[in-house]
Amino acid sequence: MSPEPQTGSASRIAADLRAAIADGRFGPGAKLPTVRDLTEQYGVSRNTASKAIAQLAAEGLITTRYGSGAYVRETHQVRHVGPHRYARSRWAATTTEAHQDESNNGDTITRQGGQTQTVNRVPADERVAAALGVEVGAEVVERDRLMTSDDTPTHTMTSYYRPEDVDGTAIVDPRPGIAGRGGGYAILAERGLEPQRMVEDLFARMPTTEEAERLKLPPGEPVVEVHRITRTAEGRVVEYAEGVHAASRFVWSYPFDIPD
Amino acid sequence: MSPEPQTGSASRIAADLRAAIADGRFGPGAKLPTVRDLTEQYGVSRNTASKAIAQLAAEGLITTRYGSGAYVRETHQVRHVGPHRYARSRWAATTTEAHQDESNNGDTITRQGGQTQTVNRVPADERVAAALGVEVGAEVVERDRLMTSDDTPTHTMTSYYRPEDVDGTAIVDPRPGIAGRGGGYAILAERGLEPQRMVEDLFARMPTTEEAERLKLPPGEPVVEVHRITRTAEGRVVEYAEGVHAASRFVWSYPFDIPD
DNA sequence: TAGTGGTCTAGACCACTTC
DNA sequence: AAGTGGTCTAGACCACTAA
Secondary structure (H helix, E strand, C coil): CCCCCCCCHHHHHHHHHHHHHHCCCCCCCCECCCHHHHHHHHCCCHHHHHHHHHHHHHCCCEEEECCCEEEECCCCCCEEECHHHHCHHHHCCCCCCCCCCHHHCCCCCEEECCEEEEEEEEECCHHHHHHHCCCCCCEEEEEEEEEEECCEEEEEEEEEECHHHHCCCHHHCCCCCCCCHHHHHHHHHHCCCCEEEEEEEEEEECCCHHHHHHCCCCCCCCEEEEEEEEEECCCCEEEEEEEEEEHHHEEEEEEEECCC | CCCCCCCCHHHHHHHHHHHHHHCCCCCCCCECCCHHHHHHHHCCCHHHHHHHHHHHHHCCCEEEECCCEEEECCCCCCEEECHHHHCHHHHCCCCCCCCCCHHHCCCCCEEECCEEEEEEEEECCHHHHHHHCCCCCCEEEEEEEEEEECCEEEEEEEEEECHHHHCCCHHHCCCCCCCCHHHHHHHHHHCCCCEEEEEEEEEEECCCHHHHHHCCCCCCCCEEEEEEEEEECCCCEEEEEEEEEEHHHEEEEEEEECCC
């Protein structure tokens, strides 16, 4: 595929608008000319003007509101996340009341301040099995959360545990927040499975349509997938988690010493 | 922007093809039906069929070759990169012949096996200044590289140094490869500026059109931007680098201990 | 030269927002 | 009801590829 084999009116209009946004003629939140305006101004068909707008939307520069107009995207706050977010001091103080409410188990969906959560028993897929050191298809506990900030979803986080590690603890309590902060590490620690070491793998890609819907992603927003393995000091894996993050809301930060 | 306010034929065709690719009816490298084929099969206009193809291309699932057809994207090899790539053992053995060829300085572009490089003196922008601890606008040495694997670019890496740290060393030699491996850390070490500690910041976004061109990115491929600060054991910053990576070619891996 | 992807026009209808 | 974005058709021309 050659890069821009034909540069037509659409790209030209897009370029003009892009420049206008870049040098502030349209600030964040500003309304762009309507498709019909552009049609007139540039003497092109509706189709072409529409394509220019769609192009900018795909780049994540603008957002279109159906029936209303196209607007320069607001720059929202970016969260800097580093190893510190897992610090012991953050979960040492967490309440850890154990719950055994078996009747309230299963795929109940619950909601509470900032996150939605489901807890389930599912067969382990390949990645999960490899990480937790169980057979493919073996039953594991899945804790699926959708994290929200200011009413907009920021990321999903799906944790997997070996059933014997978490049964009877608050982790299998579907009510969110109970085992929410620290990913329930305090609870694991109480069971003699104190987390000590982690490995995070990250990569970026475009979202699937389902993810775009769940995270309410504007077109043109990539996601960052994070795979996290948590081990005890002895090297036993106590949690495997997969997160899907709206790319524009996070910066990951990792400090490390140069190895020998 | 509502998610999929109207689901028309184009999305439907795209969904069909997506499913066909997913379950292997079209394997990697396979040629998809032509736009004109789809026009007939689905009884839609060329425009609509074309849109379906463009949609899949934007998702990064397929690649279109002008005048030839649309093909399922080959899955290329993914590089797993971790702190180990900076290991001392990797640059301890590097050749470090110093070069003083002032006449060959400036923005000469040189090429050699796997990377293209330019070395320049530029005024520090805000990020560079903050990282290196110099004034904005102060002169710094910029070493800009384009890394290639199998004739396709994988990432750019732009390093910044304080002039007094690198003048007269092979780092300012525009010929690539000389100070290539290890980012010239051996050279810094010889000057008593041995790198010891790093911080990497990562985030993903869609590429600018310039980046898409330089990295030969297919539409729908995000980039991961990496900012790296390298310090000596004493905490002195010796290098600040910014990389732009084709997202689909890398997985970053970071191990760390849970902090207190 | 034939086939293919990329772009465009002109006109139409629909879905949603705003008043 | 008016305005706006989203989608579609039918037909056209252009740019590139491959034989």
